[in-house]
Amino acid sequence: MSAPELLGPYRMLSPIGAGGFGEVHLALDPEGRTVAVKVLHPHIAADEAAVARLAREVETMRRVRGPHIAEIVDAALSGDRPYLVTRYVQGRSLAVVVAQDGPLRGDALVRLAHGLAEALALIHDAGVVHRDLKPANVLLADGEPYVIDFGIAHALDSASLTASGAVVGTPGYLAPEVLEGREAGPAADVFSWAATLAYAATGRQPYGTGPAPAVAYRVVHHEPDLDGVPEWLRPLLADCLVTDPEARPTAAELCTRLGVAVPERTEVLPPAAHPNGGPVNRLHEAETREWRPGMRRPRKPSRKPRAESPWAEHQRRVHRRWVIGSGFAAALLSAAASDPLPEVAILLLGTYGLAMLIDAGFGLAAKSRSRVVLDLAAGFGAIGLSLLLTALFSPLALLLAVGTVVLVVVLFAFAG
Incomplete structure (x- = not known):
């Protein structure tokens, strides 16, 4: 068996993917930790102006650190095979996850929205624009998202690269101003964030599929397809x-609207010059780790409590409507049955009251004072409302009211 290839100080293990700008390899650093090494394609490496621009940008990109970012930890952009080294994330891309498992739902979608918003806030705070955020550039590991390839598309955008066949961005996720040839700023990443979330939530491209010019035209001139995206998002x-x-x-406003604390950027001092003029290896500062097949990812330390997210607010609103609506229905049915069938009336109120007590117990366990108060108030309120309706209306009027409510519910169900 031949010895593993060495690229600089890195021992190349196996290719793990390829993109428009290079081929990615799983590798080991000199201390035995796993990293991802992206070797630029030959036609890109031959573009001296683009590589020089990337070299100027890379130090800024290396200062972007965060729990949802596969940060750059080393780079060697001279020689025949220029390469970048990033933290290795053991996971599948969002594009693969949605294609294999279907759209993300519930907490998985919430974690994706929060994590990508935090990552973008940190990237933009460092003065970097991703410019190619899309499902293929988001890795999911244990349900947590990680952004890869940030800043590379922006740094390597040049006429010679475009002419040589590298696709700077992906139609359907590129913002309209980019497709029209205008400058791509942080707002373009926000557009790509939303398009990526729409795909994750529905399993469909928000601007459809087809030839790239057709998709680009729809991005500029048509509304996105958001059918199936949850109401909170x-x-x-x-x-x-x-x-x-x-x-x-x-x-930053995305984080605020999602109920996520706007992350603060951790300053990383620029590296000292290498005595031989080569790349400076600062892997001791990176969040790399030794990995072996079958090893589970370590649990992350608990974070500070977050503000209530739109998803949690949506759940709370649905719960409140259900409690109030079912309480009104129980009171109305109990009042209608109180004269001909008093036992049924007592059973209805008793069943509803028991359900509210059980739900209040869950509220206590979740330390939700508002939920406990709502459940208890709804239970006693249903009893009071039932007695009031019995005193004010005849059994016939109450039965007609019950029939009307049932008819409205059925109509709404069919309309939905």
Whole structure:
């Protein structure tokens, strides 16, 4: 068996993917930790102006650190095989996850929205624009998202690269201003964030599929397809997908609207010059780790409590409507049955009261005072409302009211 290939100080193990700018290899650093090494394609390495620009940008990109970012930890951009080294994330891309497992739901979608918003806020705070955020550039590991390849598309955008066949961005996730040839700023990343979330939530491209020019035309001139996006997320995505970049929220505003604390950037001092003029290896500062097949990812330390997210607010609103609506229905049915069937009336109120006591118990376990108060108030309120309706209306009028309520519910069900 031949010895593993060495690229600089890195021992190359196996290729793990390829993109428009290079081929990615799983590798070991000199201390035996796993990293991802991205070797630039030959036609890109031959573009001296683009590589020089990337070299100027890379130190800024290396200062972008965060729990949802596969940060750059080393780079060697001279020689025949220029490469970048990033933290290795053991996971599948969002594109693969959705294709194999279907759209993300519930907590998985919430974690994706929160994590990507935090990552963008940190990237933009460092003065970097991703410019190619899309499902293929988001890795999911144990349900947590990680952004890869940030800043590379922006740094390598040049006429010679475009002419040589590298695709700087992906139609359907590129903002309208980018497709029209204007400058791509942080607002373009916010557009891509929303398009990526729409795909994750529905399993469909928000601007459809087909030839790239057709998709690009729909991005500029048509509204996105957000059918199937959860109610708590849809208004935010619609605001991010407007054609005017000035009207879109910033990444920090995304965090605020999602109930996520805006992350603070950790300053990383620039590396000292290597005595031989080569790359400076600062892997001791990176969040790399030794990995072996079958090893589970370590649990992350608990974070500070977050503000209530739109998803949690949506759940609380649905719960409140269910408690109030079912209480009114139980009171009305009990009042209608009190004269001909008093035992049924007592059973209805007793069953509803028991359900509220059980739900209040869950509220106590979750330390939700408002939920406990709502459940107890609804239980006693249903009893009081039933007695009031019995005193004010005849059994016939109450039966007609019950029939009307049932008819309205059925109509709403069919309309939905």
